[in-house]
Amino acid sequence: MKRNLLQKIGILLFSSASVFGACPGNTTVTWDGSTGGAPNLNSNDVLCLTGNYSGTFNINGAPATIYIDDGVTWDMGSQNFNGATTIETSSTGTLNVGNDINANGNLTINNSGTLGFTNASDQTLTGVTVTNNGTMSKSTGNLKFQSNSVLNNYSTVNVAAFENAESYLNNFPGAVMNISGQFYNHGAMTNDGLIYSNSMLVTDKGSLFGINNGLISVSGDINLNAGFINNGNLESGGTMNITKPLTGDGTGGVFYNTAQNVTGDGSVAGQANNTSDYSTYSGAYPVSLMSFSGRMIRNTVELQWGISDFNGFSDFEIQRSSDAKHFESIGKQMFSTDKLEFRYTFIDENPAEGLNYYRLKMNDLDGKYEYSKIVGVDFASNAHYFLFENPSRGQSISIETNAENPQFMVFDDLGREVNFKLRKSNGLFEITPRNVVYDMLIISMLTDQGRQTKRALLSY
CATH class of the missing domain: 2.60.40.1220 (Immunoglobulin-like)
Known part of the structure; x- marks a missing residue:
């Protein structure tokens, strides 16, 4: 028989049975999200949430752990964290946060699934440590990590705007932060991965400063109003305003748009490249890249991308790097109007062990070009697929x-x-x-x- 929507709703409302699949071995309490009301958590309790729940828990003792099981969603209310508490999500678990959190250093969130900040307005986290190995997102409003907070990103962050406010941001190798609005940093930042944003503002707040060892690519303006260390690539598609020293170890590069100016009286030193060759094309680009992604598949890496709005376009040059700085060409695909929906696939038969970074060099018929964003793929030849x-x-x-x-x-x-x-x-x-x-x-x-x-x- 087919289970229809009415059956689904009936099961959700009236079924109290739940079978959990991945609860930790040290679980002391299991709860299906409905039967008998939310249990109290005492010191050293590990609760495994095996059914969807919207609300809060009464945490009587610390430390306490709440584990969100496979396929389960917790819509967290205005939860109090008076003692050390850890929230963990499974790879298909979801934690939705609709309020600000002020945890006084008592909350750790280890996300392997989906972590969503769902309030349409700005949200602030204070005294919270988040380690993200899944997907973290906020579609509207600013997400602010405030004093005594830490974000350790090993995977993907998609947010409308992000503020690192006297807190600590660590974006690890292969990790990606997609910020559709402003990236505002006035805290301690170490970027070894990829950060994309619409604009970037750096200001001075005491002894905290930013270090870029990876790629920061900004489609609009960058304002460096505080000292900044760049050992990677720092790219601006708009104005690069530097009012404080920009330094580095001699391996990084600063790239900016030829159509804009570099302003400010800050010094630039320790950069292998300081050039206006951010893009050699100042008019409309010959192609629009709609998507670009990569994944390990069997013993190869598969790259996929889609395009639209092509005009006078020639070919794609596929490039690979081990450090997101120095790229080599590994293949080429010619543009063809015969492609179904203008989607392309490229297989890298010889990826290196560990992190591989890829980008597309998109060439038009006049010899002008632009680069795509960089994607990182972690490859292990003995990994189970x-x-x-x-x-x-x-x-x-x-x-x-x-x-x-x-x-x-x-x-x-x-x-x-x-x-x-x-x-x-x-x-x-x-x-x-x-x-x-x-x-x-x-x-x-x-x-x-x-x-x-x-x-x-x-x-x-």
Whole structure:
């Protein structure tokens, strides 16, 4: 039978049973988000949340841990953190924060899934340490990390505006911060990854300062009103205003738009490049890049991109780097109007172990060009991969993996375990749910390298 929307709503309202899939081994309390009301947390308690919940918890003792299980969402209310508290999300768990948080140094958030700041207005975090290994986002308003707060980003941050205010920002190698508005730094910052923003403002707040060892690419203006150390690439598509010393170790570069000016009386030293060759094209570009992404697939890296609004365009040169500074060409694809929806794929057959950085050099017929943003892909030749067609063709999911003895668990969109048939055929593991027709499932694969979890869309 097909489980329709009315059935889903009925299950959500009336079912108190929940089967959890990835609760930590030291769990002391499990709760499905509805039965009997939210439990109290005492000292050393580890609560595993196995069903969706909107509200708060009463934390009576510290330390306490709240773990958000696979496929589960916690919409956190105005939670008090009077003692040391850790919130952890699984790879498909979601924590939504709709208010400011003032935790007095008592809160640690370890995100492996989705961390969303959902208030349409500005939000401020004070006394909070966030370690992001999943996706962190805020679509509107400014996200402000205030004094005694830390952001350690190992993965992806997508925000409308970001302010590092006398706090600590560490953007690690391969990590990406996409800031659609202003990036305002007046705290301690170390960037070893990639930061993209519309504008950038740096001001002086005591002894805290910024260090860039990776790439900071700003489509508009950069205002450096405080000392700044640049050992990577610092790019501006608008005005570069430097009023305080910009220094470096001699390996970095400063690039700015030929159509704008460099202003200010700050000195620039220790840069391998200080040039206006940010772009050699001052008019309309011959192509618009709509998307560019990369992923490890089997023992290669796959790059995909899409374009629109082409005019007088020639080709794509694919470039790779180990440090996001020095790039080499590894291939070329010619532009063709025969491409379906103008989407392109390139396979790097020989990626290096560890982080690989990629960009596109987009050439027009007149010899002018522009560069795409840089994407980072972490490659390990012995890593287990977990691949399947998504959405599936029907109710069976055929999984390709190089793991020898994988174990699988399957959950529905409410986090309940699904009964399924497993069959191995032609080197693939085929999973088919029994009795019920689904439109979405959560597939979890466990190997000796750990757990990988993905959402699968199914067709009828």
